[in-house]
Amino acid sequence: MAPSHLALKFLLLSLIIKGVFGTTFTFSNKCDYTVWPGILGTPALATTGFELAEGKSRSLQAPAGWSGRFWGRTRCSFDGFGHGSCATGDCGSGQVECNGAGAAPPATLAEFTLGSGSGTQDFYDVSLVDGYNIQMIVDVSGGSGGCGTTGCVDDLNRRCPGELRVADGGGCRSACETFGTPEYCCKDAFDSPAACRPTPYSELFKSACPKSYSYAYDDATSTFTCTGADEYTIVFCPSIHSGSIKTKASNMSEDSLNALLDLYASLASGSQTIRSPCLFNVMFAFAIYVVALLHTSLLSYNL
Incomplete structure (x- = not known):
């Protein structure tokens, strides 16, 4: 048989296999603690929640047309029968399996x-x-x-404004969840792309995680597409090249960098600590500059 015919048959066989078995989702835990992924989608996958120890991975198959979401539950406590709950991302089922329930905010999705x-x-x-x-x-x-990598490698919990912080610093709520007003939730008169604009809180999220959705109409830089992907890997706590952030931030010490990021969070949330408008603008611009340097960190992670 001619090589071209063999190649064509192999391609057709690959397409058939993909149509039958669908897409692979692999979960990889690079945190220094256990994560309990939660799963909500249609149709239901082989599991709706499981334990993923530090350094471990697990793969699941999803059929064509599947739609759903994944998230990581943290600080969980389950007994020998799989009964318990989690401090963040809990799905309220009282079990390791979420059984069709979604994540309680705040949760990275x-x-x-x-x-x-x-x-x-x-x-x-x-x-x-x-x-x-x-x-x-x-x-x-x-x-x-396209098929680009997306997500959030920055630890937003470390620079979350105090009014959004929950679970002893283990989670950072959205402004909508915290305040419930139309301008933060993109509802009522603000329920359109033209009316619902970024807020200081969503801009803080966007600065830390430029490829992630920061508010409801943040589509332009946050939605990704791919045709024929073999596998999607969801990585919890992706590592960043050692020293990359410090190098980009003029070799600042970690304490100095964290202080600037905390300042940015304070300024973005409307803190009135700095009274002088001129000084406020200068410090805000500098803080934005430093945080902007972090944007490239998404491109320099190790899997």
Whole structure:
């Protein structure tokens, strides 16, 4: 048989296999603690929640057309029968399995809508609209049409404004969840892309995690597409090249860098600590500059 015919048959076989078995989702825990991934989607996958120890991975198959979300639950306590709860991202089932329930905010979410068949696009994003509780990225293997890495490698819990902080610093709520007003929740008169604009809180999230959704209409820089991806890897606590942030921030010490990031969080949340408008503007601009340097950190993680 001619080589070209063999190649064509192999391609057709690959497409058939992908149509039957769907897309692989692999969860990788690079945190120095256990994470309990939660899963909500249609149709239901083989599990809706499980324990993922430090350094471990687990893969699941999803059929074509699957739509749903993943998140990491933290600070969980389950007994020998799998009964218990989590401090952040808890799904309220009282079990390791979420059984069709979603994450209680705040929770970092990885959202997917897989294409319905060969040649159709997958849509995916990492969202902070429901707040933040854990560093997470989505990496893609195979496919065409963009297929970019997205997510949040910065630890927002370390610079979360006090009024948004929950779970003893283990989570950072969204402004909508905290205040419930239309301008923060993009509802009522603000329920349109033109009316609902970024706020100081969503801008703080966006500065730390430039490829993640920071508010409801943050589509332009936050939605990704891929056609024919073989695998999506959801990585909890992706590591950053040692010293990369410090080098980009003029070799600042870690304490100095953290102080500037805390200042940025304070200024972005409207703190009145600095009375002079001129000094406020100078310090705010400098803080933005330093945080902007962190944007490239998403491109320099180690898997």
